[in-house]
Amino acid sequence: MKYYPALAKAKFSIPEKPLLPNWPIFSFFNFAFDLIILSFYAISNQRFRKASKLAFTLWLAACQEVEFENNKKNFIIQKQIKNLRIKNAAIIHDSLTSLGAAFIKVGQFLSVREDIVPAEYVDKLASLQDYTNPLSIETINNIIEKALEAPVGELFRSIEQKPLASASIGQVHKAITLSGQEIVLKVQRPDLEEIFLQDISIARAFSVFFERHIAWAKNKHWPEICDEFGKVLFEEIDFKQEALNAERMKLNLGDDHPDLIIPQVSWDFVSKNTLALEYVPGYKINDPRALVFVGHNADWICKKLLDIFYDQFFKHGFFHADPHPGNIAINDEGKLILYDFGMTYKIDQKVRDNFQEAILALVSQNTDKLIASLNSMGLLRPGADLELLMKLIQKITYKYYGGGTLREINLNNIKEDINKIIANNPIHMPPSLAYFFRTIGLIEGLCRGFNPNFDFIQALKPYSQKWLNSSRKINILEKMIFKIGGKALTENTELISLLGLPIKALELVDKINNGNLQVPIDLQPLERKITRIENITKGIAFMFLGTIILIASFAGFQLNQIPYNYFLIIASLGALILLFGFKLIIYND
Secondary structure, eight states, rough: OOHHHHHHHHOOOOOOOOOOSSSSHHHHHHHHHHHHHHHHHHOOHHHHHHHHHHHHHHHHHHHHHHHHHHHTOOOOHHHHHHHHHHHHHHHHHHHHHHHHHHHHHHHHHHTTTTTTSSSHHHHHTOOOOOOOOOOOHHHHHHHHHHTTSSSSSTTTTEEEESOOOOOOSSEEEEEEEEOOEEEEEEEOTTTTHHHHHHHHHHHHHHHHHHHHHHHGTTTOOOHHHHHHHHHHHHHHTOHHHHHHHHHHHHHHHHHTTTEOOOOOOOOOGOOOOOEEEOOOOOOEETTTTTHHTTOOOHHHHHHHHHHHHHHIIIIEEEESSSOGGGGGOOOTSOOEEEOOSEEEOOHHHHHHHHHHHHHEEEEEEOOOHHHHHHHHHHOOOOOOOOHHHHHHHHHHHHGSSSSSSSGGHHEEEEEEEHHHHHHTBBBBOOOHHHHHHHHHHHHHHHHHHHHHTTTTTHHHHHHHHHHHHTTTHHHHHHHHHTTTTTTOEEEEEEEHHHOOOOOHHHHHHHHTTTTOOOOOOOHHHHHHHHHHHHHHHHHHHHHHHHHHHHHHHHHHHHTTOOHHHHHHHHHHHHHHHHHHHHHHSSSSO
16 A cells, blocks of 8 residues: 555545635634544544644644744743753653554654754654564464465474564564575564554644644644655555665665675565565674774774765665664674665655755855755745745855855754754755755764764765766866855856856846846736735635625524524624625725
8 A cells, every 4th residue: 555645634634725715814713613623533533532632732832832933032931942842842752652653653753854843852752762562473473474375384494482673563573494594574563554544644634733723833834744754654664665675775885885784685575564684683883892892993983884875875866764773783794784774765866966056056155056956956835935045045054155164064053054944934855855864963973972073074075075076067167166165156257267257247147146136127017916816806705705694694584593683783794794895806906
């Protein structure tokens, strides 16, 4: 089964569009209608009722965020909100853990979305542990026999009863095949698709409600994010896909990294619900004894990690998106081992090219080209305020290129500034890029664990230069700009003259960048037409509302439910609203 939003809506949903026009006068009625629908689901479904408690906690937290936004300059309020965030994050963490199944995955998914979730929540959600009570060996055997269509005794010499790990998606056991090969067998929990679909549906219903009625959540595109998560989750529970991911990673990295081990897939035991990989034991990468055992130092391990993930990102465009310490090990021979390929992402060549152009535009302080590159990557939503975005980019981002050195740049500050730009504009962060930044953060964290003084930006410098210089798309001018340290294009008149760019054209660029180029355009006729259309739309809505009130008053009077005096008042009100709408349509110039 693949995930489609329509499947989630079929379980629990509230209308994508409000019942009445989305005007302030109707906000209470729309809110009440949506709340009635959610209340009905909570009464009729125990799982939905349990999730409603979590939603209520999120609602209170969202109200506090609004207060925080309104008191940004008040230091006392800031401190109070920070403490409340920490407290709420702990409550939400515990609620997600108790709900289990997809809700734990929701929390882990949000822990990489620093563009929409406050830092205090990210820190707490990142610690969510996906562990559940283990299934019995009898249940595991039944799932294996159903998936592989053969008795367990005809497939394996033995399966260890005690699992190596037990999570919401699957349970892992060590097994020995009939040929004597040691493998790790991952078995999916029963009825997982149905359980996950129900939980995603619940989360989606509340996401629509929050997006529509909670001030802090508006324009965060929660339903869209929920659908992205659903797609990711349903891909993760397809073990055939995970096996293909492992094979692709092995093909991409095997020849260039002899010090890296990616377990071999045992295809005879792979199905949608079972996965078998070569058993490759090792020490956890963050085990302080590991490097001592294998004879490597911190510099070697950091460089090796950067080498591996550089090739994943920029050479192959296919990367392991969950490189936490539990998924990276090192064996007695000093070789790194990579585990768990359920969460991988592809970055296609077009996105990589545009990302590269964005970096060059950043270095050369070409805001227009930077925005064009962001748009080509699909990061800008329709209706983005480009003027505001341009000002924010110039104010926030270019401060890193005002004469400072790469060593002075703090990666966390850059990430915070990127999140500020996203939070204040209709910018879409695709899951692949969100996990790209998360993966970089995890690698940085691992390296700092080995060496607290590890300079991540300085370590990345040769990789970034190698990547930029290796591209055939970069022309000579761009390479020279990159080498001279990112001075503005318009400041290097000698360089531009040598390359044949006329100074008059340069002056025109300056005028455009400085907002001094003026083109007289009379927009009044267009504005009048837009106002006319808006008033006609409002007029139709008022006529519709007035007609409903009139019909309801007449029906109530005929059924003896409304006294005559009240009938006259209500009918008169309906008539006035109807006439007001008629006036907007007919007498609008």
